[in-house]
Amino acid sequence: MKYNIYLVILIILLSACSSDNSVEEGGMEQETNLEVLDYNPKESYTSEEVTIVTTGIDSTVALEAFISGVNAQIVKIANDDIIVRVPSQAVSGELMLKAGQTEINVGEVQIKKEEDVLYGEYIGENQYGEDTWMAYEIDLDNATAANLIYEAKGYDQVGSLYFSNKTNTFFNGYCVQCGSIGGGCHCSYVFTNLDNDLNSSVTICTDLECNESFRLKSYNNGKAIYEYYRSDYYSDSHSLKSLDFSTMQTTTLRDYIQNPVVPIPSSSLYIQERNELVAFDNAYKVISLNDFSTENFEYPGVNLTSLYLDTTGRMFAVNNMNTIVEIDSNNGEILEEIYTWNENLEFLQYSESTGRFFWVDHTTGVTIVNIFNPENQIRTEIIMDEYIRKLFIDN
Structure with missing residues (x-):
């Protein structure tokens, strides 16, 4: 016992x-x-x-x-x-x-469920030593550029690169190496609709003066708006044109004899419902494409970049390079400060599907993809294997 x-x-x-x-x-x-x-x-x-x-x-x-x-x-x-x-x-x-x-x-x-497809823009050399612009689908889980979806190669200079996520259309401006064709620098500006095929492109200009004659002003809402300049022995002409991505057709909005009467800032946004362009250039500008009248709204201490307009009419921007804000698209007034960061916010992208913000940071010498979720106020950092200059989101 x-x-x-x-x-x-x-x-x-x-x-x-x-x-x-x-x-x-x-x-x-x-x-x-x-x-x-x-x-x-x-x-x-x-x-x-x-x-x-x-x-x-x-x-x-x-x-x-x-x-x-x-x-x-x-x-x-x-x-x-x-x-x-x-x-x-x-x-x-x-x-x-x-x-x-x-x-x-x-x-x-x-x-x-993850609904965002993220693309990254990369500029480097291909296996032949040619300067090449590439767009990759990004695999965030493995922090790497996965599928190559577009490549423009063999150009001496590559610039003016944009991607319209709503229409799956790329715009790229490039210059063929100086002296390789006829002894001059030949430049082209091309819109390519990826939904059709890589050859479904509209070339705006391919002459020696192209780099000086073309100015892209707006690239959103299924439309590109640009200024085009021509000169001959008798007169100069300026045109404001638009390109519809769905048809790839070009329309002349206005012709000028001299320089454009209404200066249109680059990185403008087109608001289709109002047929207006909006931009920030020392003031928030609203430019009517009906009569080309302009309204300026000034706010002391405000400097807006990376303007983004979603399909519901909400507009976001970066104020003073470090604060994500929501603004009134009618007058540029700041409605809400969403997030402030201690570094510069570059190439801000907004996802309409998930309500999150994406941007890249290069301050440490590597590419860090930042994801900010306003719903839970969590910011995620993902250190990428490759150098990514810009991000694009396909909603």
């Missing part, structure tokens, strides 16, 4: 020892006091980050993370925060931490 009592006590003691947070690693027992206090966000897209707030992290104990059983990359550990990236294969399910052999259930994460 006494033997049985001792046996029961021994079993209880052994059970207590095996239920503590110790792990066996390399033949030695290591104790982990890791405790999860909270985690955010609890709803996320793939490639975004979830921060797990903990206490008791031990750097000698190996850490792993899983979402719905799929291994999730631990991006970094900052103080007591464990930052985990949601893998593309993950579905809604439990977020688990594994410290050595001890598994800790953090909680459930709801995974939203």
Whole structure:
């Protein structure tokens, strides 16, 4: 009887020892006091980050993370925060931490379906040493440029590059190497509709003066608007033209005898419903394409770049190079400050599908893709393998 009592006590003691947070690693027992206090966000897209707030992290104990059983990359550990990236294969399910052999259930994460397709613009040399402009689909999960979707190669200078995500149309201006054709620098400006085929292009000009005669003003809402200049021995002529991406047909909006009466800033936005161009050039300008009248709205301390107009009429911009704002498209008034960053915001892109903002950062010498989700106020950084100059989003 006494033997049985001792046996029961021994079993209880052994059970207590095996239920503590110790792990066996390399033949030695290591104790982990890791405790999860909270985690955010609890709803996320793939490639975004979830921060797990903990206490008791031990750097000698190996850490792993899983979402719905799929291994999730631990991006970094900052103080007591464990930052985990949601893998593309993950579905809604439990977020688990594994410290050595001890598994800790953090909680459930709801995974939203990824709807954004992200493209990156890259300029470099191909295998023949030719300067080449390339557009890649970006694989955020693997932080790399995946599928090559467009390539313009063999040009001495490449510039004026735009992509219309709504119409899947590229615009690229380039110059053939000086002296290679007739002893001069021959330039071309070409619109290419990728929905049809790579040869479905409209060439605006291909002469020696092309680089000086063409000025792209607006490239959105299914339409490009540009100024075109011609000179001969008798007179100079200026035209304001538009190109419809769906038909690839060009229309002359206005002809000028001298320089354009109404200066139109570059990077203007076309608002189809009002037949207006809007831009910021020391003031917020609204230019009517019906009578070419202009209204200026001035706001002290405001300098807007990267204007973006979505299909519902909401307009976003970057103020003073570091703050994402929503503005009134009628007069440029700032309606809301959405996010402020401590570096310059370059080439801001907005996703109408998910309501997120994307931009690239080159301040550290590498390409970092930034994703900001206003819904949960989380900004995700993804360090890319390749240099990406610009981002484009296909909504």
